[in-house]
Amino acid sequence: MSQLPPPMASSAWAPTTVSTWSATPVPTTFPPLGEVVTVAHTKGGAGKTSLTFNLAYALSTCGAKVLVVDLDQQTGQSVFLGDAARPRIGEDQDVADVGAVLLGRAKFEDALIRDVHPNLDVLPADEVSMGIAGRQLADPWVRSRLVDILDSARADWDITLVDTPGHHSAVVTAALSGSSGAIVPMVPEAGPVNELPTILKTIRKTAEVSGRPDVYGIIKMRVWGNSSYRRLAEDEIRVVADRFEVPLFRNKIPEDAKFGEAHLVGLPVGAYLPSARSATAYRHVAYELIQRRGWRFPVPELL
Ligand SMILES: Nc1ncnc2c1ncn2[C@@H]1O[C@H](COP(=O)(O)OP(=O)(O)OP(=O)(O)O)[C@@H](O)[C@H]1O
Ligand SMILES: [Mg+2]
16 A cells, blocks of 8 residues: 655645735845936926935835935925925035035034835935035036045945936936936926937937936826826837837836825825825836846736
């Protein structure tokens, strides 16, 4: 008579099924990924700050340790800091922010706001201080400090996302020259679409001089309705993406009233209401970015 193997103790085995997949960060012993990605568009109001902070949040929930560096003197970023926001400080007082670090007046550690959300830290910008630093970013010394800051962030964070102002070219090119990747938010409307070749040329020119960054993708933002006007704009984005041979993300962020509510209370929409349409879309954009780049964080297959 054949001998059956002895039954396994129930605690020694558990089936792995799709339902056991979880986005909860798993502690790892990997060294940090060390990616620096600048979010850039030459047009104001194109969605840079929204994309930076909300994508950072979505990536952090995938288990990545994420840093946001705010280089926008308008401190648009601060509105996503919620309770972690520091009070605004007057012109005559020193403030520990990214501008002060760039000018050599503050230490990186003093300016850093840790744990704004689990896995998510922020180097904020103060309007006055970053305003001064921004005007000096054409100076090679200040510029090299920014590149040093971004390079040293690689040792401690998996992904550093850099928010840039829409208008200040010295800030944008300095950030790009210190980044491995660039992401371009794209609202499918005439103004931002017409500016798309300009920012792609700026990124290309920086890459010719500095050897970086690569364009990691164009991400469509604030998409709503299905008018012929919107479809024309989306077609034009596809044409420009093909001409410059850069990836256009399949996942896009819808226009969403819940996003506006979250913005008002200073939260990424994923932290405010994880079931909101735009929160789900941001998670999907994060999964797509992770899959396109082959980063090691476990995400569900969506593509
Ligand atoms: N998915 C969305 N649904 C609704 N509103 C949105 C969405 N995404 C962004 N917005 C709104 O669009 C506006 C402009 O976005 P944002 O501030 O991110 O642009 P920006 O490019 O950073 O602007 P600036 O050039 O001034 O820095 C904000 O009021 C923001 O709340
Ligand atoms: Mg902004």
